[in-house]
Amino acid sequence: MSERKSGRLAVDIGGTFTDVALDHHGQLVTTKTLTTPARPINGVLNGIRAVIDMAEISPDRIGTIIHGTTLASNALIERKGAKTGFITTEGFRDILEIAYERRYDQYDLMIDKPEMLVRRDHCWTVTERMDADGNVVTLLLEDTVHAVVKEIQTHGIESVAVCLLHSYLNATHERRVRELLQEACPEVSVTLSSDVCPEVREYDRACTTIGNAFIKPLMASYLSELSGAIESEGLDASLFIMTSGGGMTTLKTAIQAPIRMVESGPSGGAILACQVAEQCGAKKVVAFDMGGTTAKLCLIEEYKPHRSRQFEIARAARFIKGSGLPVRIPVIEMIEIGAGGGSIARIDSLGRIAVGPDSASSDPGPVCYAKGGDKPTVTDSDLVLGYLDPDHFAEGRFRLDRDSAQAAVAEQIGAPLGFDATVAAYGISQLVDESMANAARVHAAEWGQEVAGSTLIATGGNGPLHASRIADKTDIDRIIIPRAPGVGSAIGFLSAPVSYEIIRSLYCRLSQFDAKAVSNLFTEMENEARGIVHAGAQGGELSEKRVAFMRYDGQGHELEVCVPEGPVTSETGDILRRNFEAMYLEMFGRLVPGVDIEIINWAFVAATKTTPPEKAEVPKDTRHALPTGIARVYSRPNEKMIDISTFNRADLSTGDRVLGPALVAESQTTTLVDRGFQAVIDTAGNIVMTRTGLGVLQ
Numbered sequence: 001m002s003e004r005k006s007g008r009l010a011v012d013i014g015g016t017f018t019d020v021a022l023d024h025h026g027q028l029v030t031t032k033t034l035t036t037p038a039r040p041i042n043g044v045l046n047g048i049r050a051v052i053d054m055a056e057i058s059p060d061r062i063g064t065i066i067h068g069t070t071l072a073s074n075a076l077i078e079r080k081g082a083k084t085g086f087i088t089t090e091g092f093r094d095i096l097e098i099a100y101e102r103r104y105d106q107y108d109l110m111i112d113k114p115e116m117l118v119r120r121d122h123c124w125t126v127t128e129r130m131d132a133d134g135n136v137v138t139l140l141l142e143d144t145v146h147a148v149v150k151e152i153q154t155h156g157i158e159s160v161a162v163c164l165l166h167s168y169l170n171a172t173h174e175r176r177v178r179e180l181l182q183e184a185c186p187e188v189s190v191t192l193s194s195d196v197c198p199e200v201r202e203y204d205r206a207c208t209t210i211g212n213a214f215i216k217p218l219m220a221s222y223l224s225e226l227s228g229a230i231e232s233e234g235l236d237a238s239l240f241i242m243t244s245g246g247g248m249t250t251l252k253t254a255i256q257a258p259i260r261m262v263e264s265g266p267s268g269g270a271i272l273a274c275q276v277a278e279q280c281g282a283k284k285v286v287a288f289d290m291g292g293t294t295a296k297l298c299l300i301e302e303y304k305p306h307r308s309r310q311f312e313i314a315r316a317a318r319f320i321k322g323s324g325l326p327v328r329i330p331v332i333e334m335i336e337i338g339a340g341g342g343s344i345a346r347i348d349s350l351g352r353i354a355v356g357p358d359s360a361s362s363d364p365g366p367v368c369y370a371k372g373g374d375k376p377t378v379t380d381s382d383l384v385l386g387y388l389d390p391d392h393f394a395e396g397r398f399r400l401d402r403d404s405a406q407a408a409v410a411e412q413i414g415a416p417l418g419f420d421a422t423v424a425a426y427g428i429s430q431l432v433d434e435s436m437a438n439a440a441r442v443h444a445a446e447w448g449q450e451v452a453g454s455t456l457i458a459t460g461g462n463g464p465l466h467a468s469r470i471a472d473k474t475d476i477d478r479i480i481i482p483r484a485p486g487v488g489s490a491i492g493f494l495s496a497p498v499s500y501e502i503i504r505s506l507y508c509r510l511s512q513f514d515a516k517a518v519s520n521l522f523t524e525m526e527n528e529a530r531g532i533v534h535a536g537a538q539g540g541e542l543s544e545k546r547v548a549f550m551r552y553d554g555q556g557h558e559l560e561v562c563v564p565e566g567p568v569t570s571e572t573g574d575i576l577r578r579n580f581e582a583m584y585l586e587m588f589g590r591l592v593p594g595v596d597i598e599i600i601n602w603a604f605v606a607a608t609k610t611t612p613p614e615k616a617e618v619p620k621d622t623r624h625a626l627p628t629g630i631a632r633v634y635s636r637p638n639e640k641m642i643d644i645s646t647f648n649r650a651d652l653s654t655g656d657r658v659l660g661p662a663l664v665a666e667s668q669t670t671t672l673v674d675r676g677f678q679a680v681i682d683t684a685g686n687i688v689m690t691r692t693g694l695g696v697l698q
């Protein structure tokens with residue numbers, strides 16, 4: 001990058017705030033602006049203008065812009081995508097209804113199945129057939145495609161998903177269907193399963209293809225408009241889009257496969273947490289990112305986040321696998337719940353306090369925003385409890401209305417239960433904290449782990465405020481709050497690699513390992529992935545990884561086994577066998593003798609190399625920091641409001657120590673150092689909280 005275009009800028013659109021971070025010659029400038037739901041680009045431009053003004057540079061100094069957004073996931077969850085049609089092989093029209101041929105909760109007589117993205121009368125079939133080896137059994141009958149075209153035109157379909165049987169091995173028929181559709185309906189968007197998810201497992205492949213088709217017109221329009229708006233601002237910068245897997249990709253690739261953006265925003269917080277974990281030597285971490293709309297939790301081991309090849313959209317039952325729509329994309333594994341600052345509190349039908357998942361978002365926002373919101377939220381409760389400074393919230397862009405928040409909490413939550421406003425606010429706060437703590441326990445249990453003993457790294461506008469209370473509920477003794485945590489996801493974007501992962505299906509048994517076929521497959525994948533990464537990285541050394549998805553013959557799930565470097569030969573099969581058996585033995589304690597091992601899928605990942613962060617240490621010699629003020633907060637043990645010290649984070653330096661209970665305020669968030677914890681500023685400027693004794697403020 002030239003000296004003139006040395007700035008790197010990152011933008012993360014959340015449900016309530018749009019976060020922007022600018023790195024210019026090592027100077028980090030950040031801001032939070034309210035998200036503009038009617039036209040999200042306005043919030044992006046407002047944030048970009050703000051950081052450029054604060055950095056006192058001209059727009060043409062920005063060389064790279066990295067963007068992540070929840071727009072794709074929100075469209076899927078809220079079912080606000082394109083009017084979508086589905087085309088599959090004759091005889092398989094009901095694959096979406098049949099799904100896995102099982103109930104995700106067999107004992108629930110009132111089970112709710114996830115709402116499909118495509119209506120049944122918008123599902124059509126064409127006459128054709130491939131076998132499991134990719135050979136043509138029945139040629140594509142083009143008259144059946146023409147008949148589907150008439151249905152598409154009659155129903156006003158805007159986007160079409162094509163998922164034919166075994167097209168992951170032979171995409172000839174799918175591509176011909178696309179040609180015929182585009183000739184007859186050039187205005188209709190078309191997504192092929194062989195492009196977005198060329199893998200076995202028909203239902204998962206179909207859902208991924210439909211998900212991509214559902215959001216493709218919306219995301220193509222948004223990304224194209226965003227690119228034009230950025231240019232009109234005088235920024236001649238390369239635009240990259242964050243993916244769910246924690247890397248970034250080109251604008252062209254994102255427009256073609258927007259399904260890979262479903263979790264693009266939350267992935268930034270996980271990336272930052274990994275860097276902070278490595279910086280501080282924390283090998284077992286719970287990354288906690290609480291924003292205005294949702295809270296996300298991710299497990300990190302040995303400085304790497306847990307990853308998955310499957311993600312579920314809009315689960316009907318929040319903590320039950322199989323209750324959502326499966327999407328097979330590379331994704332950082334995390335659990336997300338509707339527990340953000342804007343999550344709405346209410347009294348449910350059983351007379352209990354309930355919080356979320358519905359959110360007041362940024363428009364109208366919580367009651368205390370004084371923008372028309374009339375339902376109490378988590379932010380309103382935090383304000384009533386005294387944790388927020390009404391004059392210095394969100395960089396002081398607007399003053400919070402404490403009286404209105406207190407009235408709403410008292411009337412809608414306190415009065416039905418016979419409590420005053422502070423006790424009702426305390427109930428809201430405790431419930432949302434327990435929801436997040438329970439989500440952490442459930443998520444860890446799914447991976448066969450415990451949360452206790454981990455380090456909690458908290459980011460997001462609300463994460464630092466709730467971190468010590470969640471740590472107390474989960475027996476975590478160490479908390480790290482990085483610099484500028486309120487815009488943590490955007491900062492994580494700045495250090496994300498340009499990367500791309502490709503999965504292809506090629507079935508083979510190790511007893512009949514076809515080295516030539518595997519070698520040809522990897523050559524094809526390597527050329528495609530490297531081309532996409534080099535288009536964004538403009539050269540440079542790449543980090544590459546090859547993976548085989550292996551299992552014993554007849555098993556239902558695979559282990560991810562690394563393929564050794566170098567040319568693929570017959571010896572590669574022997575190495576894969578040894579690596580698989582070693583992994584299987586470690587995980588399950590025994591091998592399965594006399595059963596062949598099969599490989600279902602192969603993966604290739606290419607990414608630009610990243611620089612490890614400098615190590616940070618907590619000084620041995622610390623000193624008491626001087627408070628800058630006093631705040632009155634509610635203490636449940638005392639059953640009244642009490643005075644605690646407040647500190648300005650900008651005034652704290654390495655070695656400064658703060659004993660809880662205390663509040664550490666900064667422009668975009670506030671950190672609560674609860675009773676029983678102490679905080680020290682380490683050599684990298686992180687707030688490192690450790691447990692000092694029993695008893696907490698709440």
